[in-house]
Amino acid sequence: MEFKNIYKGAIVPMVSPFKAGYSIDSDAVSVILNSFIENDVKPFVLGTTGEASSLSSSQKTDLINTSVKALGGKQPLLAGIGSNSIFTSIDEGKKFADLGVDVLVATVPNYYPSDGTQMLKWFEKLADAIPLPLFLYNIPATTHHSIPLDIAEKLSHHDNIIGIKDSEQNKERLSESLSRWKDRDDFIFLVGWAAMSAYGIQNGANGIVPSVGNLVPEVYAQLVVECENGNFEMAEKMQEQANTIAALCQKGRNISQSIPAMKVLMSLKGLCTPEVMPPMLRMEHNEELKYKALMRDALDL
Template identity: 50%
Template sequence: MKKDNPYKGVIVPMVTPLNDDYSVDSDGVGKIVNLLLEAGASPFIAGTTGEASSLSFQQKEVLVKETVKQVNGKTLVYAGISSNCLPESIDAAKRFADLGADVLVANMPSYYPLKDAFTLRYCEQLAEACPKPLIFYNITATTGYSIPLDILEKLSYHPNIVGLKDSERDQDRLDKALSLWKNREDFAHLIGWAAMSVYALKNGSDGIVPSTGNFAPVPYVELYEAARAGDWKLAETLQQKTNDLSALYQKGRSLSESLAALKVIMNEKGLCGTQMMPPIYRMEEKEEAAFIQEIGKELENINA
């Protein structure tokens, strides 16, 4: 693994804890951030797991303020600035930087089909306007668009673009990406496909971005450290453990359904409530009770 790249390790795409009136739950932010810090992980706020596309700018401001306050300089704070409106993304970048976010993260707009020339121009324009280092985020499941690797390779030499978080589930693409950037100290590759964490780390990725780290960050940090030490047997054992934890709330569910189930687990672990931002809604009472009963034994074994 690279030694000098600062954008590495376990970066957890943090849920956004909400009160029943949809305001950001500051106590919940503190509990989750402290859990991550104690494990040795960093928070990525206002991303997919954090329901960013449904949050208002004001909610995101509070989320950034509270996270930065709780982190208190102990690790990097990654903050999502994605919007379908370029000026809004730029405004978010400037405001979140002023509030103390260390790294900005953006996926592509998700409404209009884009040709490659537009993608390159958009990314360069956003990067030029960002007052902090920028990481691009490829997530075809929500944007319906896969950022071409040749475009990303061009962008990787921009002085303010420092990495890629890739959540596309395509091993051929992953292999090609790692062959491009595994030896680049100035450009980080972060794997958002958590089930491929060990594979990616073994082949040159710099870090992992697992949503399950919201309630179980320790095994992911242990996995990352085992990979750093070259203990691939232990890393594979931890990969299976983390896969099983992820299956508790992801198996058989859509992305929106899994996020609601994730918050149920978070609530059971005393980290935050179950409120979601529409158009996602929390589980119905009977469904939630059945879910808790189904995963009860596994929950007891999670050290949170």
């Protein structure tokens, strides 16, 4: 039960901040993580929002080293090890453990079609070989695979698999997941569908993983507090506020467009530059200027 308390609440999939030449912006990492610490929010680096699949090995190392230093043990650090190579994932898991990461997060491989049995064996092999606890990560929007709930259930009993972050936008699946795991003391369910954060916490989820928490960690942190205190009407108002802010960078955009847009919003708050890694592209200069002008009013900056 103690480990469930460690990973409860808001866990934000942190952006990877870059300087103009694509090196990791260590100062921005510290600024972002300080905002997380101040709001009792936990960081998850090298996830989808962190552009992990576009980063080099050295960039990942720099990001983790800087993050560990900036956190100073004040919050646990989650890190993604998603790869199409089981050996790369294992090697990264061992390396990240040596660098000071606390728990690992892994998606299914996404190049070849995988059935449930293949996913089961993949995660078992990975969990057996890495030195840190593992979260499963279900995000079919990018992997084009959905981990079947029966397979996740089998994996939930593995000694080194402690939970699942599920970003699939499927209300029936979400409800069944909550029913299966809300009363488990040994397995954590994290809602990765940010628009359902309040619903998830109210119905037994251990935590939420909202990408827009990079911009407004205080909103999601307060949403969790209101849910935990039984103030569900206020929690729903916080959810509406969060959804409105999320729409500023997500509405009408796919994920490769919404991440650059969110970084522009973060730049307005002095959190990081708008730089993104290829194949993502920063907004065209004139578009970015217009967007900033509109967003200053929208965010009351």
